[in-house]
Amino acid sequence: MTTTATPSHVKAGTRTSFPKPSDIPVPAGAENWRELYPYYLVPQPGMEEKDDEKFWFCEYQHWPSVVKPFETIGVEYADKCLGQYNARHLMVPTAKGIEFRIHQGFVYNSPIAVPDEEVAARVPEFQARLAHYFQNWEPMLADWKKKVRATIDELESLEFQPLPEIVPMADITSGKGMDGSEVLLENYDRLINLAYRNWQYHFEFLNLGYIAYLDFFNFCKEVFPDIPDQSIATMVQGVDMELFKPDDELKELALLAVELGLQPHFANPDDAEATLAAIAGADGGERWLARWEEAKDPWFNFTTGNGFYGHDRYWIDHLDIPLNFIQDYIRRLDDGQIIKRPTEELVAERDRIIEEYRELLSAENAATFDAKRGLAATAYPYVENHNFYIEHWTMGVFWRKVRELSRLFHSLGFWPEEDDLLYLQRNEVRDAIFDYVTAHGIGSPDGPVGPVYWPKVVERRKGIVAALKTARPQPALNTPPASITEPFTRMLWGITTEQVESWLGADDTDDSGTLKGMAASAGVVEGVARVIFDADQLNEIQPGDILVAPVTAPSWGPVFGRLGAAVTDIGGMMSHAAIVCREYALPAVTGTGSASSVIKTGMRLRVDGTAGTVEILETV
Incomplete structure (x- = not known):
């Protein structure tokens, strides 16, 4: 895999496509990387031609490092459930879901557009479903929280205990007729299914939040052709999330x-x-x-x-x-x-911008403006709030239970380290559980097969993951379309026609020393770069540093007060990084494509979050 080694201060246009997956060299030691993942997540013989026709972008906003086998559960749940709400629930007229693959350990997405001839037929269904949600927003959102909390409580109740040496006498006299192994198997299935349930809930309101904002965004672009994207975002900022x-x-x-x-x-x-x-x-x-x-x-x-x-x-x-x-x-x-x-300052600026643009409108357009902005402001907080309930709370409980199960099987000798379950695919874990309960149930003197089989597999896979981590992913694969219009791709990930052209030109540099990205949060700051690839590095940040990262996490908020500005490789106007930076009044440029590869800690930078540029003033 090729490292993106040169900034996007480019004369775009020398390349017309990104490498094909088959063109990218595999890091030494990772030749068998496909064995880590389910067959449907990796390139398959016979599908190369179709896959090479599609434009894939690297989804390292949510998966910035190599995905271990068990961790594909998040990839599958997130992308599948996002797609189902576009394609099956809401019937979004122009966008279906996202195809997803893993290539050499990294997640790649390819949006599925609705064919032009099908768009009109989806509009009435879309409008009816949208109207139902927005007319009943508050009670439905309150019910959503109850559903999510109930699922979390169920997750918390799960236990993974070793099987008893003998069935208790009480189970004999009660006629229970089972040995406890069914609890282990059922709890594992419940663990997987409960997480899946909350991931379906995750997208019930999220896509609506994007849709409401995009509707307001498109209206503003129509009535104010020259309005900056950032001014539109400012009109919904300053909310309590x-x-x-x-x-x-x-x-x-x-x-x-x-x-x-x-x-x-x-x-x-x-x-x-x-x-x-x-x-x-x-x-x-x-x-x-x-x-x-x-x-x-x-x-x-x-x-x-x-x-x-x-x-x-x-x-x-x-x-x-x-x-x-x-x-x-x-x-x-x-x-x-x-x-x-x-x-208070964010609210004052929001209100000033709203009034400034509203005064330019006719009475009819002003009423429409108010309605659309009000709807976007109502739905906007959920775009971030869901993150706490699902990615943080639900998944925190989920991973705690996974570790509990992994420790049990570590104690049984199935793998060398306590957390090694992560190197198994989730269906392989069920096989391991059945291996254990079978050997236990029949009283096998040799015990389960797992302690002989899995340690070798785990060690081999650890080596593959380590090898994959030595390479940085390409920002995209194959030939991009002439223009990128799919709204979620643009707003969430910041994958725009202009950004893709910038990435394509990343091998041709000029002398300006400037990277271009998304003008995500206003302000201009000069300072010293601090390149962060992992949350464990956050303690390295010094007051006034400019954070440079593949992507920031919303939970990095406590360090934002120390920062001068933030710069990321990926992310659009509605990405977590952009929203959080605006709410902390922190200048930010997102979607640069390569900042974390190009910029080194100690470089002096000038970040213009209003223009979307990052200038390297001094190197190290």
Whole structure:
């Protein structure tokens, strides 16, 4: 796989296509990479010609690193469920779902457009379904939260226990007639199905949020042909989102710690147990800990990653993470800094922009403008709020249960390390469970076959994953269309005709030292680059640094107060990175394609989030 080694400060047009999948060399040691994944997620003989006709873009906004076998569950659930709401539930006139494949460990997407001759027939169904949701938005959203919470509670109830040496006498006398193995098998199936249930719920309102915003966006482009995309986004900013609640809770805890004079007890937040014990013994500590416990449920069901990887670390399981963030907020408060988001300023700017453009409209168009903007503003918060309930809370519980099951089988000798279940495909896990319950049930003196079979497979697959991690993915594959019009591809991922042309020209440089991307959040800042590939590196960020990453996670909010600006490889105006940066009033350029490969930590940059450019002022 080829590294994207040169910035997109380009004279676009020398290339007309990206490499075909078959043209990309496989990293040494990863030759058998296809064995990691189900057959339907990898290129297959006989399908090459069709796959080579399609334009694929790398979906490293949500999967920025190599996907391990069990982790494909997130790929399949997310992309399948997104597609079903476009294609089957809402009947979006111009867009069906997203085809998805894994190539050399990375996820690639290809949007499916509705043929022109089918668009008109979908419009009445689309309008009726859309009207039902928007006319009943609040009660349906309240019901959505109940459904999601109930599913999370079911997930929490699952247990994975070793089978008993003998069936309890009580089961004999009650006539139960089972040995407990059915619980293990059923709970695994429930684990998979419950996560799937919440992923279906995930997209019920998400696509509506995008649709409402896109409807407002298109109206603005029609009546204000020269309006910047960023001005339209500004008209829905400054809202209170549940996704920001975890960070807001940390700020409240920091403020309370300062009020109670507890600062000295946060000297070593890496030792969470000792820190909390010290606070418990201090004056005012009982009050602070009560507030801490209140914040934990549910707001610490939050990951420093994005919820799609088994290695993601959740606050509720690693209390040193929120304690470190609180310590930093305490330090900033003691330095006289303001740590809360500038919500009042965002609202004032929003209202100013709204009025400025509204005054240009006729009475009829102003009424339409108000209606469409109001609908977009109503639906807009869900675009981020769902993230907490699904990617963070649901998946946090899911991965905790996966680790519990993995530890059980590790104790039985099925694999060398506690988390090695991640190197099995999910259907292989069920085979392993049946292997265990069969050997146990018949009293086999040799035990299950798994301890002989799986350790070798796991070690081989670990080697393949490690080899795949040595290469960076191509931003796209095959020949792009003449123009990219599919709305979700443009707004969420930032895959526009202009960006694709920029990526195609990435081998031809001029002397400007400027990368081009999406003008995602306004403002101009100069500062030193800090390139981050993993959430574990966030502690390296210094005040005023410009964060450069393949993509940011919404949960990185607690460090945004330290940043000067943010730059990402992928993401459109409605990506998580763009929305979060706007709500933190942080200048941002998204969708550069290659910033994290080109820019090195220590370089001095000028980020223009209004124009969508990143200028390298000084190299290292």
